[in-house]
Amino acid sequence: MEEKKLTEKESLEVITSMIERTKERYIGDGNILLMWGYLTVVVATLVWALLAITHHPAWNWLWFLIWVVGGTATPIMVRKKQAALGVMSYSDKVSSRIWMTVGYSAMFATLCCLAFLLAKGIDAWGMMLAFALVIVPFAEITEGVLLNEKSLIAGGGVGLAAGIFTMCCLAGGVALYANWYMPMFICAFVCMMIIPGHILNRKAKKR
Amino acid sequence: MRELDPLLHSQLRLAVVSILMTVEEADFVYLRKKTESTAGNLSVQLDKLAAAGYICVEKGKSGRRPRTVCSMTPAGREAFEQYVDTLKEYLNL
Numbered sequence: 001m002e003e004k005k006l007t008e009k010e011s012l013e014v015i016t017s018m019i020e021r022t023k024e025r026y027i028g029d030g031n032i033l034l035m036w037g038y039l040t041v042v043v044a045t046l047v048w049a050l051l052a053i054t055h056h057p058a059w060n061w062l063w064f065l066i067w068v069v070g071g072t073a074t075p076i077m078v079r080k081k082q083a084a085l086g087v088m089s090y091s092d093k094v095s096s097r098i099w100m101t102v103g104y105s106a107m108f109a110t111l112c113c114l115a116f117l118l119a120k121g122i123d124a125w126g127m128m129l130a131f132a133l134v135i136v137p138f139a140e141i142t143e144g145v146l147l148n149e150k151s152l153i154a155g156g157g158v159g160l161a162a163g164i165f166t167m168c169c170l171a172g173g174v175a176l177y178a179n180w181y182m183p184m185f186i187c188a189f190v191c192m193m194i195i196p197g198h199i200l201n202r203k204a205k206k207r
Numbered sequence: 208m209r210e211l212d213p214l215l216h217s218q219l220r221l222a223v224v225s226i227l228m229t230v231e232e233a234d235f236v237y238l239r240k241k242t243e244s245t246a247g248n249l250s251v252q253l254d255k256l257a258a259a260g261y262i263c264v265e266k267g268k269s270g271r272r273p274r275t276v277c278s279m280t281p282a283g284r285e286a287f288e289q290y291v292d293t294l295k296e297y298l299n300l
Binding site: 012017021080082083085086089090092 | 211216217218221222225226229230231232234236237240241242269270272274291297298
């Protein structure tokens with residue numbers, strides 16, 4: 001584009017043309033979703049297997065691996081994604097703030113459960129399962145609506161259904177035994193993060 | 208009739224501001240691609256807009272590469288809105 005004086009009509013054309021060019025939406029790849037999805041599935045499978053073999057509840061501390069690995073990798077991946085896209089729209093900003101809220105509330109929820117355990121010996125960790133399958137899918141569905149991405153809405157919907165079921169179990173005093181709950185939890189995360197993540201990556205490759 | 212803001216009434220600067228009005232922020236590479244301008248020319252025009260307080264330019268790094276991110280300031284938004292209003296008057300829209 002050359003630097004030149006414009007007529008009023010040309011000015012209007014420049015404005016219209018630039019607005020048109022920014023309409024192309026790039027959702028980006030699904031690598032962050034895949035990282036969280038595979039991380040959660042691997043850790044959940046590991047905890048489930050170790051609990052089944054040893055029957056020792058201490059293996060539940062391995063759940064913290066999700067926060068350590070995910071919490072470290074996410075900011076790095078977000079910066080890379082942002083640099084690759086080169087632009088941040090209003091919907092990107094809203095989406096980023098929603099996930100930030102999910103992250104901070106997850107930290108607070110973890111601290112609450114830890115405080116219950118250390119102060120009173122009460123096991124409130126079941127709440128974290130409901131958290132993972134209610135707050136996270138809700139954020140995913142919102143992002144899907146913002147970006148008009150059906151895989152996120154559908155995946156989030158499956159996760160949310162599992163989350164509502166989990167909440168009903170917790171409220172109704174139904175014990176969440178690992179032999180049936182863990183496969184359901186793992187399947188929910190596959191539908192919620194791994195499948196949409198691969199769909200987003202395939203779309204990114206096509207572009 | 209009001210005069211069109213001379214700072215905005217130039218092809219590349221108007222293009223940059225039009226893009227930045229529709230997004231929260233955009234980096235130098237994105238602006239260069241969308242405006243199809245040269246790096247040197249774009250850099251000069253961004254400096255002029257920043258000096259007028261119309262845009263905010265933040266120079267940072269993405270990994271080892273330098274990354275310049277631009278966004279509109281409230282003064283820039285107001286100037287653009289006034290520019291469009293004046294343009295409408297000229298064109299009887």
